[in-house]
Amino acid sequence: MTSTTASSSPRSLAGRTILMSGGSRGIGLAIALRAAADGANIAMLAKTAQPHPKLEGTVYTAAEQLEAAGGKALPIIGDVRRDEDVENAVAATMEQFGGIDIVLNNASAIDLRKTDDVSMKSYDLMQDINARGTFLLSKTALPALRDSDNAHILTLSPPLNLDPKWAGSYLAYTMAKYGMSLTTLGLSEELKEDGIGVNSLWPCTSIDTAAIRNMPGGSELARVSRSADIMADAAHAILTRPGRVATGNFYTDEQVLREEGITDFTKYSLGAPEDKLMADFFL
Template sequence: MSLVANTGKLAGRTLFITGASRGIGKAIALKAAKDGANVVIAAKTAEPHPKLPGTIYTAAEEIEALGGKALPCIVDVREEKQVQAAIDEAVKKFGGIDILVNNASAISLTGTAQTDMKRYDLMHNINTRGTFLASKLCLPLLKNSNHAHILNLSPPLNMNPYWFSIHVAYTMAKYGMSMCVLGMSEEFKPFNIGVNALWPKTVIATAAIEMLTGDTSTSRKPEIVSDAAYLMLSQDPKKYTGNFAIDEDVIKQNGINDLTPYACDPKNVDNLLLDGFLDDPAAIGHHRNVTTASIRRYHTSTVNYSNVTNLMPDFFLEVPGESEQQEKKSEPEGQIPTLFGSISKVITPELVKKTQAVYQFNVKGKEEGVWHIDLKNGDGTCGQGEPKNPPDATLTMDSTNFAEMFAGKLKPTTAFMMGKLKISGDLQKAMKLEKMMKSLKNKV
């Protein structure tokens, strides 16, 4: 569902989009196609993925069905020769490149100890290096365009240490894309090339998110990002550059205030799962040790270095240090012991067989302590203290949120994305908690 009308401003323009075979990249390609744009689909997926739909060829068919022209190219953005070959093909077919969209990205929301170097290298080679490489190789062609844009799908540069602490490797890789915006927007000004970043306010319902969480009901459709990208790419690049934009803000600035149609489930329009890297001023206000001045210095913009009062609101209602600020009392009785007493009564061999995971819970706050649920060995056990067998996943959260999670009021996936839950170990097994919760919800 698109709320932004096509104006024809991208008609005849050539877009080079990395990772355009599915998700947000494809949505941007389809939006441009309605203007009659040319789209180079630079992605790896030539053969169908067993779990993720879409290839460069099916994307090309959709683009051309909407009136655009497509050039599917097999491109791994880590390979310079493949990127250059796709650019050369674009020149042969379309005569040049006007717009580069750096969308291809790899993600691993893991802590330092849990991030293997193969995954680290993958994220940095695709996110940071791939963005830099594509920008570098497209630069000569962009210089020749009278409507040259580079758009990176990356977050505002927010130097709050929290965003580094929860997944430092991924944060560095995504911020590498944003630093390209910071530097290139200034470097390319003499060539009239607009360089900007776009980031979603909420989680976007892509096939990858659905595969990871199994639920997109609290997400928005990719069209909100493609509509925002279309509005940004329609701007005069001489005047519009150096922006770290949020999709929702771009849409609202263009007079559209009811964003309900973008929600996957309109019933959840007020309960959407919000994306990361943005601070919520209202929430931060509750943390007395975090001053307004310290929050201000976290935010970086190439557009207006002094505009520090308009902090972008988003989720992540907890900030590092909060647990230390709270009064730490270990009470003998409370919600947690009662909760685990109830859980022990509903653990069955069938649940153990389905789950096959050992969980350790490091509970902080009012009812601080260590607890475990073993749904892997024997008939399953749970209780206070560390598990006898090594945990597959260790989850850390405040006791209040912990109780809400097991009461079915807070989904583990939601808690994780909101920063209320920190996970170390096997992320996939940790996400199995959500399915386990459903079986326990009506019994506990």
């Protein structure tokens, strides 16, 4: 069965092919593992060939987890900032799995310092990975997505909100993340006739990841966060909806799950009461 063949269940990702940026750890890996449990094919374009001194996981260990979960994995070493690496990733995914059904723009860089303190190197890194990388991966995969019977582009970026609070708090980061969201806004309109669902997804609360735990006070931050499983379940719900209908949305994880009939989110919490969880950025 090729990646463009509809699965036997309308709410399963069995046989579907996902090409994602990053995914060695954190939210991206959680989303990939949820898809792998259905029997999806997951190609991961990431730089993490070698272990990070402070963060667990490489693209190879992630691929092993995906295979163990029931999926098929294709680890691809590359940089979403490099045109040729993205082109090679699309070509390798097509060769291995016969098509692409889903692009997941997961890779992201973060720097929450004030403008005085943000180096232009850090600014450029965020723009290149977040905004440009999302545009590039989506653009490069479009011919393959047009051949899928239920294509999706899902980007992990926040709702667009021009309240000065966000730009005033984290200007460089906000500009880069909103570049990802603008890609969702523009492509959802541009690709309507192609039937490609283009959406963004963002968590309502802080999500427990290695990056959170490595921050000062990380253990306490983790306790007032939710597990990445809530994002994985929300992404799964979006990606199993008809792309031709479900498009142009800036979803939150809670919104998606409520639409699926889920109203109790306590299973995703890591110790703190629901009313004590830390809200995420941009909400």
